[in-house]
Structure formats: C-alpha cells, structure tokens
Amino acid sequence: MADTGARLVDVDCLTKAFGSVAAVNGVSFHVNRGEVLGFLGPNGAGKSTTMKMITGYLSPTSGTARIGGADVRTEPRAVKSRIGYLPEGAPLYGDMTPEAYLDFSARIRGLKGDDRQRRVRDVIARLQLEEVLHRRIETLSKGFKRRLGLAQALVHDPEVLILDEPTDGLDPNQKHAVRKLIAEIKTDKAIVISTHLLEEVDAICDRAIIIDHGVLVGEGTPAELRARAENHNAVALALPMQNGAKAAKVIGAMPEIARVVPTASGNMMTLIAYPKDHVFAADIVAARLRSEGIDFHELHTEAGRLDLVFRQLTIQRQVA
Amino acid sequence: MRIMFIIARRELAAYFSTPLAYVFLVTYAASAGAMTFYVGGFFASRQANLSTFFTFQPWLFLALIPAIGMRLWAEERRTGTIEILMTMPVSTWEAVGGKFIAGWAFTGIALLLTTPIWYTVNYLGSPDNGVIIASYVATFLMAGALLALASCLSALTRNQVIAFVISIAACSLMMVGGADVVVAALRKVAPAIIVDFVASASFLTHFVTITNGVLDLRDTMFFLSFIALCLFINGQLIEIKKGS
Incomplete structure (x- = not known):
C-alpha cells in the first residue's frame, strides 16, 4: 500500500x-493515501498538540508538516x-x-x-443528522454533536482527515457506525485518528504510532505492534487441577520455555508459558504434554495484547 | 473580503440567536430616549436639536459596547470553536475583521432604532440635519472604536464576565481623558504636552468636535486608526493566546 499511495501527510x-x-519533541511520521493511521499515547503525551500543529x-517551534506537498508554515x-x-x-x-x-x-x-447544497446534504445523510437539523446545537446529545463535528470535517470532501478522538463519548452502535464510515471513505484519503481505544486500532487502523512525553516510542501495523507484547506467542493452557503441578514442571523444564505462570481458578488450572524470544511453541508444548500423558482441556497461543504493548512502551519512559 | 463577510454574517446571526440581543436593543433605545427627554431636559431647553441625545451617547456606550464585544473572542476560546475557525482556510485578519464588522453592524442597528427621536425633532421644529448626521457618524465611529477595544480585550480571556469588566475599565479610560474634570486635574500636576496628549487621545474630545458640527478628516481618521490599531493587536493576541 505504501508504494501505490501518494504520501499525503x-x-x-x-x-x-x-x-x-x-x-x-521531534515527531516524524507519514500517512499515505488510502491509509488510516492510529495515533496512540497516554493523556498529555502530545497527541492533540501534534494534531494542532499539523492542522495549522x-x-x-521547529520541524514542519506537509500536506499534499504544501508546507504548513509557509502555505497555511x-x-x-x-x-x-x-x-x-x-x-x-x-x-x-x-x-x-x-x-x-x-x-x-x-x-x-448547487455544489454546496449537494455536499451539505451528503454529509447530513452520511452522518444521519436529518432529525436534528433545525435544533439548537447546544441542546443536542453528545452522539449528535460528535457526528456533527465529523460532518463539518467532511463537508468539503478533504484529502486529509485529522480526527482527535472521533468516537469518544459514543455508544457502541455509534462507534461502529463511525468506524464503518471511516472505512468507506478512506480509499482516496489519508486519515489520522487519535484514540485511547486499542480495539479501534484493530478495527480501522492500517498502522499505528505511539507517542509518550512528546516522543515517538513505537510504530507499526497492529500485528507488528502486538508482536512486541510481553505475551506475544505465549502458550495458554487450561487443565484439571490435579495435572497442574506436573504440567508446570514438565513445561518449565523445556529448553524453549522461559517461564511458566500458573493460576488456579475453581477446579481448573491455567498455565501461561512464555517461550524464549517469543517463538511459536504451541506445537511442541502440546506434543510434550501428550508424550508425558498429561490431559489438558484447551491450548491456545496468545497473539499479544495491544494494551500490554502500550503499557510497556509508555511506562518504561515514566520510570526512566 | 468574501470570507470576512461569511464570518460577519454568522456572528451577527449569533447575536440574534438569543433573546439577549432584543433585550439589549430595547434597553438601549429606551435609555437613549429616557436620557434625552427626562435627564437631558429636551423639552425644557426648547431647542430643536439632538445635542442632549448625543451628549449621553458616550456614557451609554460605556456600558453597552463592552456587552457587545465581550463574547466575540472569549466565547470562542471558552468553547474551543476558535480551533475550528482558525483551522478553516481563514486568516487571522479575516476572522478579526469579520467579527468586528458583525459587532459594529449590531451597534449600527441599535443606532437606527433611535431615528424616531430624529424624526421627532423634525416634527417639532427645524433642526440642523447636517449636524445631526455628523453626530450620528461620530457616534457610530466612536462605537466602532470602543468595540474594537472591547474585541481586543475579549481575546485575553475565556471568561466573558472578565472581558466585560476590563472592557468597561479600558473604555472609561479612553473616554474620560478629555473630560473637563480630568484635564483640569491633570493640568495641575503634568506639563502641558502630556495634558494635550491625554486630551487628544481621548474619545470624548474627538466626539465632541464632530457633534458640534465639524466632521473633519482628523477626527474621523483618529477613530478609524484607533480601530485599526486595536484590531491589529487583537490579531496578535489571538496568535499569542492560541498556545495556552
């Protein structure tokens, strides 16, 4: 995708x-046409300030942003x-x-x-604002206000969309509708979305960047970011309580496994085995258990959780 | 110019979107009338002119113009809509100018509401309508200068009430410099050159000159350049305050 699309942002x-x-502080990134970039970071990390600079x-203080080749400092x-x-x-x-x-x-x-009327009608329909068209904006619900804000951003059919927490305060159905809309319009646009919701990154973003204290700390596709999670490729096992201790010992002794964390829940035992270097180990763990004759109910590989990556990347710096 | 007009149109509509505008206009027209006929002794003077009416205009404006100007930027900053406005393809100058024009047009509407008084003196006698027109121009120019000052100060804060209070203070300062009391008091302690400067920078001095029937370029230019200066500072303040 990076090759086919022009670099719009x-x-x-x-x-x-x-x-x-x-x-x-020295943040650099780019967004191509047809791409949705998730912009993540804790509160106060500098997301909104970055967006305010991109939009002029x-x-x-230094550095710049170019939108479709136009420099925000010289051609606002x-x-x-x-x-x-x-x-x-x-x-x-x-x-x-x-x-x-x-x-x-x-x-x-x-x-x-006519062009103006057509565009206005189009965004009204797209964001389902018909029923509130003639009410005072201050009396509208949060969901309508947010959609009206989006309608305003879309009314001139811009090439670049900069959306600061577009789904904040929306209910799950409205969130879904906004995400669907973004997916529909993204083909000829470059879109930057800041969000706290990591599910949103999975749902709509092609790529994400993470900033903390004003500095870029992570970048990649959702899958790439997930691979950096502590639990990426960890093997999760559910087995009867009486097999737990033995299984933990057997798996813990395997050279490929770094450590095993057992958790008891009711009459079941859950084991999380973290392979060294995040290698894929589900197959060998399963084979080993079978060869030892240990029964287990369930075994699956963790893909890695984005919230863990987010915490890893942003807490380290706070400590440092 | 087109963009400035679009902004002015929105702002003017915003004034009339609440009952406040109508309350304001009625209060203004009523007090302008009351001042003229009761306080100013319009009938007792037995003269067919509007000098009593215009004498009270500066003091009415002192309270009313800050009320018009206070919301121009303070409200925009409080709600955050300034971020929308200034990220549209609009220059700071167009935004400042558009808002000012809306406020000025609003004072123009208020002034138009006083024309029945003008009609009344023409019915009662034969006043010098040239002087009255000049006085209306002077009143409008002075309103513009006060409004530009109020608009500029409203860019300093997110709070309309604070904007209102500091605007009243600043407008009073600009006004009273030329009042006899102030000039006399100043003459005792300051050299003549300073007294002259304060008096000549005062709105009242220029206003009185015009309402006496002398609409000369100097006084007109005084008000117009004061407006330009305030709006220039207004634009600078917006740029500076964006980051905070």
Whole structure:
C-alpha cells in the first residue's frame, strides 16, 4: 500500500515547546493515501498538540508538516483547505442549528451554489443528522454533536482527515457506525485518528504510532505492534487441577520455555508459558504434554495484547 | 473580503440567536430616549436639536459596547470553536475583521432604532440635519472604536464576565481623558504636552468636535486608526493566546 499511495501527510521532526517544556519533541511520521493511521499515547503525551500543529492551529517551534506537498508554515491556507479537522471534544457553535453550521462551514470552505447544497446534504445523510437539523446545537446529545463535528470535517470532501478522538463519548452502535464510515471513505484519503481505544486500532487502523512525553516510542501495523507484547506467542493452557503441578514442571523444564505462570481458578488450572524470544511453541508444548500423558482441556497461543504493548512502551519512559 | 463577510454574517446571526440581543436593543433605545427627554431636559431647553441625545451617547456606550464585544473572542476560546475557525482556510485578519464588522453592524442597528427621536425633532421644529448626521457618524465611529477595544480585550480571556469588566475599565479610560474634570486635574500636576496628549487621545474630545458640527478628516481618521490599531493587536493576541 505504501508504494501505490501518494504520501499525503508528511510530518517532519515536529517540535513544540511551551516555555522550557517540550510538549512534542521531534515527531516524524507519514500517512499515505488510502491509509488510516492510529495515533496512540497516554493523556498529555502530545497527541492533540501534534494534531494542532499539523492542522495549522499552532505553529511549530521547529520541524514542519506537509500536506499534499504544501508546507504548513509557509502555505497555511493551502494546508487548511486540504484538511478536515475534528478537534478534541468536538467544539461547536452552540447557538447555531446543525443546518446553519454546516452551511457556514461549506461557505467558508469556498463551496458554492448547487455544489454546496449537494455536499451539505451528503454529509447530513452520511452522518444521519436529518432529525436534528433545525435544533439548537447546544441542546443536542453528545452522539449528535460528535457526528456533527465529523460532518463539518467532511463537508468539503478533504484529502486529509485529522480526527482527535472521533468516537469518544459514543455508544457502541455509534462507534461502529463511525468506524464503518471511516472505512468507506478512506480509499482516496489519508486519515489520522487519535484514540485511547486499542480495539479501534484493530478495527480501522492500517498502522499505528505511539507517542509518550512528546516522543515517538513505537510504530507499526497492529500485528507488528502486538508482536512486541510481553505475551506475544505465549502458550495458554487450561487443565484439571490435579495435572497442574506436573504440567508446570514438565513445561518449565523445556529448553524453549522461559517461564511458566500458573493460576488456579475453581477446579481448573491455567498455565501461561512464555517461550524464549517469543517463538511459536504451541506445537511442541502440546506434543510434550501428550508424550508425558498429561490431559489438558484447551491450548491456545496468545497473539499479544495491544494494551500490554502500550503499557510497556509508555511506562518504561515514566520510570526512566 | 468574501470570507470576512461569511464570518460577519454568522456572528451577527449569533447575536440574534438569543433573546439577549432584543433585550439589549430595547434597553438601549429606551435609555437613549429616557436620557434625552427626562435627564437631558429636551423639552425644557426648547431647542430643536439632538445635542442632549448625543451628549449621553458616550456614557451609554460605556456600558453597552463592552456587552457587545465581550463574547466575540472569549466565547470562542471558552468553547474551543476558535480551533475550528482558525483551522478553516481563514486568516487571522479575516476572522478579526469579520467579527468586528458583525459587532459594529449590531451597534449600527441599535443606532437606527433611535431615528424616531430624529424624526421627532423634525416634527417639532427645524433642526440642523447636517449636524445631526455628523453626530450620528461620530457616534457610530466612536462605537466602532470602543468595540474594537472591547474585541481586543475579549481575546485575553475565556471568561466573558472578565472581558466585560476590563472592557468597561479600558473604555472609561479612553473616554474620560478629555473630560473637563480630568484635564483640569491633570493640568495641575503634568506639563502641558502630556495634558494635550491625554486630551487628544481621548474619545470624548474627538466626539465632541464632530457633534458640534465639524466632521473633519482628523477626527474621523483618529477613530478609524484607533480601530485599526486595536484590531491589529487583537490579531496578535489571538496568535499569542492560541498556545495556552
């Protein structure tokens, strides 16, 4: 995919200092057309500040971002017209109606006449805003507000979407609808999504980056990131209690296994065996148990949990 | 210019989206009338002119213009919509100008509501309508200058009430510099050059000159350049405050 798509978002060593504190420190990444990039990190890691610089709201202390080749420092208007942006918390003009607000956004974006009406109607339909079109925005539910924020970001059909926590505050059905929408529109766009929800990374992101304390600490596809988890390829076993101790001893003695963690639950025993260097070991563990005549109910390999990777990458730095 | 107009249109609609605008307009028109007819002794003076009406305008504006200006940027910063506005293909100058134009148009509407008083003096006698037109222009220009100051100060805070209070303080300062009391007091302690400077920077001095019937370029330029200066600082403040 990296070869076929043009590089629409190119973030180059972006740095923002507030006083002596670097909120964002030398962050570089890129997003190609047709790609959804997940932007992860703990609260206060610098995600929103990075997005504010890419969209031209804050000027970088050093480094830059280029959107479709236009440099945000020297051609802010070109950059802004190519981006659809949903800021953190989806701020809106509470005194307007959704219809007036979308019309205003479309006008400012330079859409005219029939084209404007068509685009406004299109985003209203896409985000299912029909029933609230004539109500004051401040009276709308959180779900409608968030969708209206998205509609505003999409109204000019931008090449690049920067969405700061687009599904925050939505119920599971609404989250699903937004993810479906992103999947539908992503083919000709480059999309950056910040999120706390790691399930979202699996659901919609082609690639993800993790930042912490303003520094990039991890990057890769969801599968690549998962491979960095402590429990990647760990073998999980469920077996009757009386077999537990023996099995733990047998597996623990295998040269391929680094350590075994047993947990008792009711009359069952769960063993997690961590292979050395995260190698795939389910087959040899199963073979060994069978040869020893130890019964087990279930055996599976852990793919690695993204939240573990997230914690590994972001807690290390806090300690250091 | 087109973008500035789109922003101005939205802002003006925002004023009228709450009952506050109507309360404001009615209060203004009623107090302008009351000041003229009761406090100013319009009938007792037995003169067919609007000098009593215009004498009270600066003092009415002192409270009312900060109320119009306070929300322009403070509200935008409080709700975070400034981030949407400034990431649309809009320059800071267009945003500042558009908002100012909306507020100024709103004061223009308020002024239009006082025209029945003008009609009244024409019915009662034959006033010098040239002076009245000049005075309306002066009032509008002064309103613009006060509004530009209030808009600029509203960019300093997220809190409309704070914006309102500091705007009243700043507008009062700009106004009273030319009042007789202040000039007399200042003359005792400061050299003439400073007294002249304070008096000439005062809105009241320029306002009174025009309402006396002399609409000259100097006073007009004074108000227009004050507006330009405030809006320039307004834009700078927005840039500076974005990060916080």
